[in-house]
Amino acid sequence: MRILAIDTSCDETAAAVVEGRRVLSNVIYSQILIHKKWGGVVPSLAKRAHEEKIDFVIKEATKNFRQFDAVAVTQGPGLAVALEVGIKKAKELAKEYHKKLISVNHLEGHIYSPFVQNSQGNPKLDFKFPYLALVISGGHTEFVIFKNHLDYEVIGSTLDDAAGEALDKAAKLLNLGYPGGPVLERLAKEVENVDNYGFPRPMLKSRDLNFSFSGLKTSFYYFLKKNPGGPVKELASSFQEAVLDTIIKKTEKAIRQTGINRLVVGGGVIANLRLRQLFRNLVNKSQGEVLFPSYKYLTGDNAAMIGVVASFKAERRVFVQDADKLDRIPRMVL
Numbered sequence: 063m064r065i066l067a068i069d070t071s072c073d074e075t076a077a078a079v080v081e082g083r084r085v086l087s088n089v090i091y092s093q094i095l096i097h098k099k100w101g102g103v104v105p106s107l108a109k110r111a112h113e114e115k116i117d118f119v120i121k122e123a124t125k126n127f128r129q130f131d132a133v134a135v136t137q138g139p140g141l142a143v144a145l146e147v148g149i150k151k152a153k154e155l156a157k158e159y160h161k162k163l164i165s166v167n168h169l170e171g172h173i174y175s176p177f178v179q180n181s182q183g184n185p186k187l188d189f190k191f192p193y194l195a196l197v198i199s200g201g202h203t204e205f206v207i208f209k210n211h212l213d214y215e216v217i218g219s220t221l222d223d224a225a226g227e228a229l230d231k232a233a234k235l236l237n238l239g240y241p242g243g244p245v246l247e248r249l250a251k252e253v254e255n256v257d258n259y260g261f262p263r264p265m266l267k268s269r270d271l272n273f274s275f276s277g278l279k280t281s282f283y284y285f286l287k288k289n290p291g292g293p294v295k296e297l298a299s300s301f302q303e304a305v306l307d308t309i310i311k312k313t314e315k316a317i318r319q320t321g322i323n324r325l326v327v328g329g330g331v332i333a334n335l336r337l338r339q340l341f342r343n344l345v346n347k348s349q350g351e352v353l354f355p356s357y358k359y360l361t362g363d364n365a366a367m368i369g370v371v372a373s374f375k376a377e378r379r380v381f382v383q384d385a386d387k388l389d390r391i392p393r394m395v396l
């Protein structure tokens with residue numbers, strides 16, 4: 063079954079054509095340059111850019127794959143005005159071509175992203191449930207037991223800022239631009255990931271698996287205010303270490319509590335090679351394993367991962383019953 067998938071949940075306009083887990087085509091129009099000068103995503107600008115680009119992105123994705131059997135679209139979570147653009151387009155296409163519509167939770171997409179294959183069917187790995195699935199992005203920090211296909215139990219999430227959001231805000235305080243994650247990673251690497259400042263690791267004492275990064279951000283803010291002109295690379299590196307160390311320690315706790323030592327990790331922040339190494343070190347301690355998206359584009363937002371989830375839904379005949387009634391759910395949960 064061939065699926066045309068669309069994601070407009072935040073600041074990328076994305077379309078892909080997939081067959082099962084194989085991605086036949088994938089197009090992403092990133093709005094980063096539009097939002098950069100505002101230091102974050104501006105909803106009204108995101109909406110307009112999605113509206114301007116969506117037809118082009120779909121046309122490119124379907125250029126060599128005109129035929130498809132179903133249309134998949136992200137229903138949430140995300141920016142309401144952005145989600146709406148993709149959903150409206152998906153409904154139009156499903157109607158025009160008399161195809162079934164499949165709605166997908168964006169977080170499911172990130173959870174499945176390590177299993178997404180290229181057009182040749184690589185990587186070939188099989189599913190070995192259950193997994194401890196982590197979504198670490200600009201909008202989410204979620205710990206989930208991935209029990210079986212389309213079967214999830216959320217066991218922890220952030221109470222305020224997401225991990226990527228914390229990195230972005232710290233970078234902004236250091237005047238390093240947006241998005242901040244990649245810049246912090248680069249600067250930290252230049253000073254070998256030193257941690258000279260020991261910024262707080264929030265919520266490590268609590269028994270649960272929730273996160274709270276806003277306190278770390280605030281303490282960083284006051285530190286910079288009291289100590290202006292500090293060495294930027296060391297500060298960037300120490301902040302990044304505080305965020306990554308918090309994630310790793312919480313993951314260690316999650317492995318202990320659930321007894322699951324096979325991890326899948328998705329989301330923009332897992333583009334970070336330092337974090338990947340820390341995860342590998344962690345699972346080695348328990349003879350576990352960790353899977354990451356095999357291609358960089360699969361870490362950030364994309365429609366390929368949405369299409370792959372939709373394939374598993376289609377196999378189980380989970381379609382939208384009344385397409386006219388499909389509506390965005392900005393705070394959709396798993």
Ligand code: KG4
Binds near residue numbers: 199226241242332361
């Ligand atoms: O998944 P994503 O593209 O969008 C959301 O759904 O949120 O994630 C974007 C986030 C941003 O916060 C960005 O700073 C972060 O991922 N990010 C990184 C890296 N590349 C992107 N964080 C750390 N290291 C990176 N290399």
Ligand code: ZN
Binds near residue numbers: 168172329330363
């Ligand atoms: Zn995302």
